[in-house]
Amino acid sequence: MKKLINDPADVVPESVEGFVQAHADIVTSSGDPESLFVARAGGAVSGKVGLVSGGGSGHEPLHAGYVGVGMLDAAVPGAVFTSPTPDPILAATQAADGGAGVLHIVKNYTGDVLNFETAAELADAEDIAVKAVVVNDDVAVEDSLYTAGRRGVGGTVMVEKIAGAAAERGDDLDTVLAIATHVNDNVRSMGVALTACTVPHAGKPSFDLPEDEIEIGIGIHGEPGRRRIKAAPADEITDMLLDPVIDDLGLSSGEQVLLFVNGMGGTPSSELYIVYRHARARLEALGATVARSLVGNYITSLEMQGASITVLRLDDETTRLWDAPVHTAALRWGV
Amino acid sequence: MKKLINDPADVVPESVEGFVQAHADIVTSSGDPESLFVARAGGAVSGKVGLVSGGGSGHEPLHAGYVGVGMLDAAVPGAVFTSPTPDPILAATQAADGGAGVLHIVKNYTGDVLNFETAAELADAEDIAVKAVVVNDDVAVEDSLYTAGRRGVGGTVMVEKIAGAAAERGDDLDTVLAIATHVNDNVRSMGVALTACTVPHAGKPSFDLPEDEIEIGIGIHGEPGRRRIKAAPADEITDMLLDPVIDDLGLSSGEQVLLFVNGMGGTPSSELYIVYRHARARLEALGATVARSLVGNYITSLEMQGASITVLRLDDETTRLWDAPVHTAALRWGV
Amino acid sequence: MADLGIDWALSWVRAAAATVTEHREHLLDLDRAIGDGDHGENMYRGFTAVLGKLDAAEPSTVGDVLKLVATTLMSTVGGAAGPLYGTAFLRGAKAADTDALDAAGVAAVLAAGLEGIVARGKAEVGDKTMVDAWTPAAAAAQHVADSGGSAAEALRAAADAARAGAESTDPLVARKGRASYLGERSAGHRDPGAESSALLLETAASAAGA
Amino acid sequence: MADLGIDWALSWVRAAAATVTEHREHLLDLDRAIGDGDHGENMYRGFTAVLGKLDAAEPSTVGDVLKLVATTLMSTVGGAAGPLYGTAFLRGAKAADTDALDAAGVAAVLAAGLEGIVARGKAEVGDKTMVDAWTPAAAAAQHVADSGGSAAEALRAAADAARAGAESTDPLVARKGRASYLGERSAGHRDPGAESSALLLETAASAAGA
Numbered sequence A, B: 001m002k003k004l005i006n007d008p009a010d011v012v013p014e015s016v017e018g019f020v021q022a023h024a025d026i027v028t029s030s031g032d033p034e035s036l037f038v039a040r041a042g043g044a045v046s047g048k049v050g051l052v053s054g055g056g057s058g059h060e061p062l063h064a065g066y067v068g069v070g071m072l073d074a075a076v077p078g079a080v081f082t083s084p085t086p087d088p089i090l091a092a093t094q095a096a097d098g099g100a101g102v103l104h105i106v107k108n109y110t111g112d113v114l115n116f117e118t119a120a121e122l123a124d125a126e127d128i129a130v131k132a133v134v135v136n137d138d139v140a141v142e143d144s145l146y147t148a149g150r151r152g153v154g155g156t157v158m159v160e161k162i163a164g165a166a167a168e169r170g171d172d173l174d175t176v177l178a179i180a181t182h183v184n185d186n187v188r189s190m191g192v193a194l195t196a197c198t199v200p201h202a203g204k205p206s207f208d209l210p211e212d213e214i215e216i217g218i219g220i221h222g223e224p225g226r227r228r229i230k231a232a233p234a235d236e237i238t239d240m241l242l243d244p245v246i247d248d249l250g251l252s253s254g255e256q257v258l259l260f261v262n263g264m265g266g267t268p269s270s271e272l273y274i275v276y277r278h279a280r281a282r283l284e285a286l287g288a289t290v291a292r293s294l295v296g297n298y299i300t301s302l303e304m305q306g307a308s309i310t311v312l313r314l315d316d317e318t319t320r321l322w323d324a325p326v327h328t329a330a331l332r333w334g335v
Numbered sequence C, D: 001m002a003d004l005g006i007d008w009a010l011s012w013v014r015a016a017a018a019t020v021t022e023h024r025e026h027l028l029d030l031d032r033a034i035g036d037g038d039h040g041e042n043m044y045r046g047f048t049a050v051l052g053k054l055d056a057a058e059p060s061t062v063g064d065v066l067k068l069v070a071t072t073l074m075s076t077v078g079g080a081a082g083p084l085y086g087t088a089f090l091r092g093a094k095a096a097d098t099d100a101l102d103a104a105g106v107a108a109v110l111a112a113g114l115e116g117i118v119a120r121g122k123a124e125v126g127d128k129t130m131v132d133a134w135t136p137a138a139a140a141a142q143h144v145a146d147s148g149g150s151a152a153e154a155l156r157a158a159a160d161a162a163r164a165g166a167e168s169t170d171p172l173v174a175r176k177g178r179a180s181y182l183g184e185r186s187a188g189h190r191d192p193g194a195e196s197s198a199l200l201l202e203t204a205a206s207a208a209g210a
């Protein structure tokens, strides 16, 4: 394992410290390594619904990179690939509460769901109204009552941006929740890994992949995917990712979509644009219009090489909210 | 070699095609694969000095990611790690010319210098006034009259942003050149590689690096560095990169700097912030103020793991120009 | 046939911390195979924190010890294991309402722990989770209690059953937790949480001299 | 002792394209070691383009052929090699102002090519560049011309000298081009441009039947 780190145990606190210093105009941190969270530099916005997300670290810029005007109020980074405990989630919830309640944006993993649930109960005991949206956009995983269900992956960025814009314009908690849920209902993703990644404290790659094989249907935690296949041209891989997304979304001609091609952390953006190009051509051939685009490393898996494709069905309202100004470390426009 | 590409020969045109589609609000391309360049969607700005840069591909988002208001007018992507030929540089120069002349921003590599020189001669023959700034900020390479001199690396981003802002506010060609030269004179960089990268048409890594060794003093073309050492903690590596930068810059207490920690393409941003944290502490211990920061993949070497540190000495004017609005695919603020 | 009091509880927890440290890498490897490669680190972080708190706190009953473990795991482990083990220990603490546990007490604590895990995680036997270790363990302890055995015998039976339960997860296709994302590919690997559960119950039995 | 005319020039260029294709990977490897791993691809792209143009254009003199090569390399190779070879062939084309080259003509073309490379790249012998192949090649051709040899003999001498010159770059520490960034580490590797120069001159000699 070669990484630009010091002690593996210090990766998250040191990284967050550097992040907060570099973006001091946007964010601040709790400072407390025992209860670490990142919040807007200005503190909670009075009267605004607070948005809190979090989860294991290793997916940067998710979530701390999305704290700022127009998006999150606070983010809670756990250990690498490990959901944070309820304490810092509670503390972040308190820091984000401007009196209008707080929305938890939770990716659908057992650990995240359980820890956020507990934090919400604790917040409730302190008279903070908390609602939660559980993002589960990964079509690689079968959705069923009897399983852990789908994972939350790329769609999380869409939910955070659009719900963030709704909160920023003054929508109340139920409305923000409804919008977040609406986005989650209309977004699907699927990913591919060309290489594994190495969790710092594990020191070994999360799986062994021969030089000529790739993993289709991976998540964002370095786990193996649904199946392993021979390496293939980008256009073919793009088809393998996009087909189930289109299918599950029930996308049809005439619809408007946001196409999001995400890098897993170790793939150059030039390759992401090659994937984007073919995915866009496919969507257009279907009669859909790619009205908005996002291409880059937005929800990653450490240094993994690979990509995911996310498609969000747009309507006028979500488009407007997507376009609304945002000022975070990782997404910024209109300001 | 595993990459999200189709035919290695199509990497650059397909990637540029996707890039231009995804950012159609900002950029357009010549469309001609024989003479490929990317230019502002709106065309040349009448009366404004045009800024053109370019070079081998594989350093994305450099340079096409910096085309847009407040930065470049056109960018010329060559084959991977290969300077473009004079023809597309000339075509881009013509496209960028708003009647006030064009500044070529050239990284100091023999190929780039020669091809831009020829293009400038050809442009001159068409009565376009062209000046060039040659960026050479890499302190890993000794500067001497008898060698190829220093490479242009991270400082290029600073030159493009700041000269771009000067051109945007209406400075004339000589003034923009003077500002670009001033930035180049006050910026220094040095880089480290944890892994090699693989040029698509080569199909093999650019060098072999054992699991416990790293290369200090690398450039951005996958070339080996000045020396190979055992892997070390991030803080130590940061010292090795920063010491010669501080030294060569002659930085002293009380000065203001911009600290730019750049990822080589395959390193997660969490690690870059760990490097940033220590570099910042070192600069502050010296009595310098880190007044501006940039952390991320801004000038890369395909999927190489590693980082470079760039320090730019700031004054009021360069700070103002750095802060000026910019609207490109890879850098955006104030708009 | 001594009942198990505070001394047993303290030596169990210390032994558990040592076992988790010793098996950190093995649990990491199990979780790398079908999860996200952190279970060993999570348990190690949690039990190291428990050791730290144990010295400062002065627990006087089995219930105190279990509660301390519960809150510490809850606030330091994170992931799925943190809330699940946390809830298990919390409910176990509530069930341990006497100074010393007899076999029935051991069975009650394990039943309460299992109930907590199921309440939070909604997994059933066969889903390839820690429930596959806890369910037979709780049943075995109850069986010993019903047939008049000692607390130590109940723990030994529970530990053996948990071990068998953990091993039973090897061929299963996961339906809960991260391994479920792998579908069929999860078969042929042991569930890390079932393994750590078996390890913890083994130290509980050993600490009871069984 | 036939002079070398259009037929020689055409067969040289076709043979050069074949040689560059054959040695593409080898030139890539040389450039991976001390450069950026593209020289083989650059030369391959350039000479493939030359072949394409050759069919359409109808060059009638040696100068025409060399000029076509020059402009095509200039506009398709890029990098350092593109302008350097482009200029070399352009100046060589100007020097080839007769229908057929005798030994003096060969020497003049090579001298002009070398001059072009030096004018653009400012390298000296010993800097570990293609100049280390071209300088002895031009001198050897001149020597044959001075001693009354044939054009083919001049090319053979040039090719042999270029080969030796390319080999002479092995121990050198580079002072120009990308390899110079490596400092001492550039020693022990052949300069890719010197190698491709030797290959091109070898095909020139072979095409002349020498």
Ligand SMILES: Nc1ncnc2c1ncn2[C@@H]1O[C@H](COP(=O)(O)OP(=O)(O)O)[C@@H](O)[C@H]1O
Pocket (backbone or CB within 6 Å): A081, A082, A083, A110, A111, A112, C031, C035, C036, C038, C039, C042, C043, C078, C079, C080, C081, C082, C084, C117, C120, C121, C122, C123, C128, C129, C130, C131, C176, C177, C178, C191, C192, C193, C194
């Ligand atoms: N729904 C569930 N019910 C019971 N146990 C579960 C459930 N989900 C996960 N687990 C247990 O948690 C273990 C994983 O713990 P850990 O790796 O620490 O957390 P995470 O999965 O969040 O990374 C699994 O091996 C499994 O035994």
Ligand SMILES: Nc1ncnc2c1ncn2[C@@H]1O[C@H](COP(=O)(O)OP(=O)(O)O)[C@@H](O)[C@H]1O
Pocket (backbone or CB within 6 Å): B081, B082, B083, B110, B111, B112, D031, D035, D036, D038, D039, D042, D043, D078, D079, D080, D081, D082, D084, D117, D120, D121, D122, D123, D128, D129, D130, D131, D176, D177, D178, D191, D192, D193, D194
């Ligand atoms: N200043 C120079 N003078 C002469 N030849 C040079 C000079 N710089 C580079 N070269 C030659 O160019 C070759 C490299 O060509 P190539 O790899 O195609 O271009 P690049 O270096 O731009 O990647 C070197 O091996 C060397 O022979």
Ligand SMILES: [Mg+2]
Pocket (backbone or CB within 6 Å): A056, A081, A082, A083, A111, C036, C038, C079, C080
């Ligand atoms: Mg985890």
Ligand SMILES: [Mg+2]
Pocket (backbone or CB within 6 Å): B056, B081, B082, B083, B111, D036, D038, D079, D080
């Ligand atoms: Mg090159």
Ligand SMILES: [Mg+2]
Pocket (backbone or CB within 6 Å): C031, C035, C036, C037, C038, C039, C079, C178
């Ligand atoms: Mg895990």
Ligand SMILES: [Mg+2]
Pocket (backbone or CB within 6 Å): D031, D035, D036, D037, D038, D039, D079, D178
């Ligand atoms: Mg080269």
